[in-house]
Structures are given as structure tokens and as C-alpha cells.
Amino acid sequence: MRAHFSPLAMVRAALLICGMLGLAPATAAAEDLTPLAADPQIANHAGFVDERLCSLCHADQAAAFATSHHAKAMAVASDATVLADFNDTSYEGNGVTASFFRKDRQFYVSIEGPDGKQADFVVKYTFAYEPLQQYLIDLGGGKLQTLDIAWDTKKREWFWLGAGSVAKPGSTFHWTGPFYRWNRTCIDCHSTDPQTNFRSETHTYESSYVATSIGCQSCHGGGAKHVEWAKPQSEASAAASLPRVGLSEVSMDTCLACHSRRTRLVGDYKPGGSFLDNFSPAMLRSDLYFPDGQVLDEVFEYGSFQQSKMARAGVTCFDCHRPHEGGVKAVGNALCTQCHTRDAPERFALNDPSGAFDTPTHTHHAEGSSGALCASCHMPERTYMKVDPRRDHSFVIPRPDLSEMYGTPNACTSCHEGKTNVWASQTLDKWFGAGWRNRPTIAHAFAGAAQNDAASIQALRALVGDGKQAGIVKGSAIGEMSRLAGADAVADVKAATENVDPLVRLGAAEAANNLPPEVRLDTIGRLLGDKTRAVRVAAARALGSTQSLDFLGDQRRDFDRAVADLKTYVEANADVAETQSNYGTFLLEQGHPLEAEKTLRKAIDLDPGLPGARINLAELYRATGDGLKSEQTYAEAVAGNPDRADLRFGHGLSLVRQKATAEAIGELEMAVQLDPANARYRMTAAVALDSVGRTEEAFELFDPAQATGADANLLNTAIQIGLKLRRYAETLSFAMALSRLQPDDQNVADLVRQLLAVGEDNK
Secondary structure, three states: OOOOOOHHHHHHHHHHHHHHOOOOOHHHHHHHOOOOOOOOOEOOOOOOOOOHHHHHHOHHHHHHHHOOOHHHOEEEOOOOOOOOOOOOEEEEEOOEEEEEEEEOOEEEEEEEOOOOOEEEEEEEEEEOOOOEEEEEEEOOOOOEEEOOEEEEOOOOEEEEOOOOOOOOOOOOOOOOOHHHEHHHHHHHHHOEOOEOOEEOOOOEEOOEEOEOOOOHHHHHOOOHHHHHHHOOOOHHHOOOOOOOOOOOOOOHHHHHOOOOOEEEOOOOOOOOOOHHHHEEEOOOOOOOEOOOOOEOOOOOOHHHHHHOHHHHHOOOHHHHEOOOOOOEOOOHHHOHHHOOOOOOOHHHOOOOOOOOOOOHHHHOOOOOOHHHOHHHHHOOEEEEOOOEEEEOOOOOOOOHHHHHHHOOOOHHHHHOOOOOHHHHHHHHHHHHOHHHHHOOOOHHHHHHHHOOOOOHHHHHHHHHOOOOOOHHHHHHHHHHHHHHHHHHHHHHHHHHOOOOOHHHHHHHHHHHHHOOHHHHHHHHHHHHHOOOHHHHHHHHHHHHHOOOHHHOOOHHHHHHHHHHHHHHHHHHOOOOHHHHHHHHHHHHHOOOHHHHHHHHHHHHHHOOOOHHHHHHHHHHHHHOOOHHHHHHHHHHHHHHOOOOHHHHHHHHHHHHHOOOHHHHHHHHHHHHHHOOOOHHHHHHHHHHHHHOOOHHHHHHOOOHHHOOOOOHHHHHHHHHHHHHHOOHHHHHHHHHHHHHHOOOOHHHHHHHHHHHHHHHHOO
């Protein structure tokens, strides 16, 4: 008679066989595990187990993972893990001097410390593996700082990671400052179940993790239940029957938790959760992305991949990447031709990727050459951290015509050094005809928005209404539209709140910050009860300044719940000064000035060099009627950041309110000097000068040659002062520029005619 076994019984049998072969089930061997190399930050976290238990039953997967960069993301500094040369070497350049040496089997760096003095520091951990390796230094209080001099593993030399001038000790971007603090900036993604454990009362950390580097439980979640399930037990007492019992579902969201530019919304993220319920991603901002959506700053893969047709077709990270090794599944074009075949794959019936692409007819490059690789044209590289090339994941089609217009990268001129965008465009014309120039692109709309061109509003509106566009494009477009159009975008933002894509709704929630406070509740109120946490938090922040919250009715409950989510986000980022500063403003808007002041003071303590927190505190004092404290707070901010135009301007206004006009004018003029393009600074300084009889000096702040393209308020101010001085010729330039901006304004048209007549009379 043939025996019948349930799936659970077969798995149990496999585990028993492992035991007979010397590969005992995890829990049976737990007591035999020798202690790991001393790492004081390793701790037992509820639901997690010693990482080494996984390899006892999953040896093949563990061996594959051991070859990955993930497995080497962080390690205790030792002869086996340190790649750099610490044999009395040194680095000198960019105003930085450091020497590296060994003593008592430890690794040291001698460098300028937090007090500005040269000192010796012990390297505690390595950070990353290739193409660069960084080093972590313990400054006490649990603070681990990432040294801003790194080791180039290819060139085998030290190099400085910074840019521009060297930051001063005590500032945000000095290597001892908040930006380079592992506990704050890096902890989420280089260890297994990292816990920040920041103590606000003492500004110290008790950070811990299950394993020093990324491990199995980083992606699969805590393994305690799985190990418990694996214990030999009777089938009748088993709660489930699959070998994945107790483990989290590994999806693309698992990868994106780290491979994204995002803000964490919770302090206890566990793998398997929805990305947008745990993180809020950065949208396609002009400081992060090029106008065509290609990556500009270090944004990792999420934002670019979300734009791609592949993402919308259902392609995931695991279609191209091996989950354990981390590398790609196939070499060269074989990776792409898994799907981009001559015959349409059944999986993509609605998004046909078929075609003859891996041929010289399509690539116009010799077979086997680098130019014939799909990735060379459609995944161009951009170098980050000075030595780390990473590929764009939006899978763009090269557009040298856009590069000529907007400075966007394209693969043609990136590979063919010395060639121009015009040459590349003409070459593509020969190969494919001129039709490629008419392919739809987001570049025109976003490039116009970056230049504050009101004409781009309609182009942005078209993107939002385009069913073929990705959610992140639409969400970003609605944000830009609201910034440019203000109240005129209310209907667009409200419509976006009903979109099925959470990224569009997130864009709408963030866009509400650009709308008048009195219309926000009606526009995005429904998002307070959104099913996605990132949307709820953004909505709560935008509605913080709404004056009609006492009349929310049924929405009050949703608002309170969204605020609870907001508080969770603030607590999860308790050591981030920017978060505390923004929350302080929220508290002030909600009518809690004492709590707001306390929170803003906390932000300043966290990062004394952060100007934004001091600005917010100064504005709090202004709003609560304490002009003297407002001026003093601005003065403190200026003392620490004398080259910040916004601080000079704010200080100038606070001095005006204190009737210290002479000192105010000095600060306003300095703001203009530091930021000559800022129309508000120039206009305010001119009004101040005119008010004390220095009208000629006021008018000198306006240049008739730059009247075209100037702001309407600036032009009006220049016209008023010019007329007061009877300098009609120069005033005419400003009036004509204003007429072009406001062609339907009859008063402006009349003024132009009068000034022209005066000019004729004076001939």
C-alpha cells in the first residue's frame, strides 16, 4: 500500500534528514553556536533569532548571500574586513588633513575632531565594501560618525567625499555633525533589524541590531516563529503547513525600503509591510531629478523605476536581480531579452515588449560592442560619492534634443566624448527619421516649472490627466502645478485626491501646502482618512494651519487619527532636527506656542547649525508678539551662518519691526548682495532705503537691462521709485516689462504711453 504524506509531514521529514546528515534543525543546534566576534551593539530583539541559525537549514541560500555586497554592508573593523591602507598613510587635500595608522591591533585615524583640534580616533566598523569603503568612529554617547574620507577600492587610495569648502566643526556637514551620524542617516539599511534608540533627554543613543550587517531577517523578517515551527513536533499540533511559516512576504516593497530616497514614518519597520505605510518617498523635485525624470541627486532606484513602463507592466526587482547574490540574472542583453523577445510573452499581453531589439539594425552598433548593450543606451550611469557609478532605472530612450534644451544627460554624448548633442540628434535622424523628436516627454513641463514659467501649468495639467503617465509623475506634476498656480489649482488638487494611485494622492496632499489655508480642508480633507499612512501624514501636515478645524464635524476624528500618525513619524525621527523644526511649526499653527517653542529649541539643540529651526523659532516669537526675542533669535542665526541670505533678510525685517532702521537696511542690503536674483530681497531693501530718504540708492538696486523677466511686484516698486525721482527713461523700461507681463492692464498701458510721450518731449 502506498503511503500518503501531507506537505507538513514531508517538510518535517526533510528536517530529520538534515539532522542525520549533521545539518540539524536550527533550534536543535542553537546551543552549539559559538559566540560572534564582540560587537556591543548586537542584541536580542523580540521575534528575531541569531542569524547563523538560518544557514543550518538553508545552506545554499546562505552561501549565495555571503557573496553579495549586502552581506558586507557593515562589519566590525578587523584585518579581515578593513580594505584600506592603514599602514602610516595619509590624505591631504581640499583643506582636509588626515593620517591613518595601526596600534595595538586596532585601526586609527588622526583628524580634526568636533572641537577643531587634531586627535586620534579608533575605527570601530567598516561601512560598505565596493567600490568604496567608509569607516565608523565612536564619538561617545553611542554616536557613530561616518568618516568623510573614504577608501577607493579600485584605485586603492584615500579620497574626500565632500564638495566645495570644508565644513567647520560643530556644523551639520562636518564629519562629526548630524549629517554623517550613522545612527541618524545610515542605520536603517546596513544592519539587521536596526533600532535607533535615541534618548532625547540626554541626546545619546543606545542603538542595537540583531546582526552587524544585512542578513536573512533583513528581508524575510524575524525568524523566531519560523524556527519554532521547524522544531520536531506532531503534525496534529502544528499551526500551519508551509516551510515559510512565520516569515514575511518578500516583495519589491522589501527592496524599496532601502533602495529609495525616503523618510521613515514609523520607528519599528518590519519587512513585509507596505512601502507607503512605512515610508514617504521624495517626489520628482528639480533638485533631485532632471526634467525628463532621470536621476540627478542620490535618489537610488525607487523614483526612477516608478516612472518606467516596466514598473507599470508589473516587472519587479526579482525579474532582473538574483535575490540572494544581488547581481543580475543574465549577462549582457540576455537579461533584457528574457522579456523583449520577437514574440510577445504571455505575461505581458497588455504591455507588449516584443520586438527585434538585440540586432545591429536597432542598436546601430557592432554586435558585442559596449554600444550594442541595452543598458548602455537605456540605463545610463551617473557617478555618486565620486567613485560609485549607478544606472538609471527609468529606462529612458536617449534624447539629445532634450539635452540641448535642458541639460539632461543622454547616453550618446556620455559615451562619445567630444561629440555634441546636435551631432547626436542628427545621427538619430539618419537612423530612425525625425519622428523620435516627437515622442511624449515630461521634460518640457518640468523644465518650465523649474524656471517658474506660468506657461508650464497647462503642460503639467496635461501630465496629470494622461492615463499613460506613472503615479509618481502625476503626483509630482500636481505639486508643481499648485506651486505655480496657487489657488487656481484647487480643482486639480481636489480631483487628484480621488485618484486610485496613492502616489497621486500623496502628491495632492503635499500640494495643499501651496494653497490658501482657508481652502485646504475642502480640497484635501478626505485624505485624512486615506488608507495609506504616507498620504494621511502629508494631509495632516498640510491641514495644520487650517483655521476651521473646530468645525470639522465627522472629519475631526480622521484629523486626530492622522495627527497620531504624524506624531508617530515625529517620534521615529526624534533625532532629526529638520523633523522637529517642522513639527514645531505645526504645533504653533495648532495653537500650542509653548510646546512649539520647546520642540523648536530641541531642533536647535540637535543641530545648532541648522538655520531653519532658528528661523521658525524667530517667527514663533514674532507671531506671539515678542519682537525682541525674534530679533535676538535671528541675530544668533546670522552669527552662526553669516553667508545665508534668508537669515540676513529675516533679521532685517525683525530689526525693522524693532524700529532699528539703519541696522535693518544693512542686513537687507547684505541679503541682496548674497542673493542678487531674489526679487523680494531687492524690493524690500529698496522700500527701506526710500523710507529714510535714500531714494537714489533705492533706485540703483533696479537694473533696467534686467527688467524683462522680472517679477511684477519688483517692477511695480521700481516704477514707483523711478516716478518719484522723475527718472522717466529708466522707468519706461520697467513699465514696458510690466506691460508684457500684464497685457490686459489698462493702467499699465496708459503709463507706458505717458512715459513714451515724455521721452518724445525731451528730444
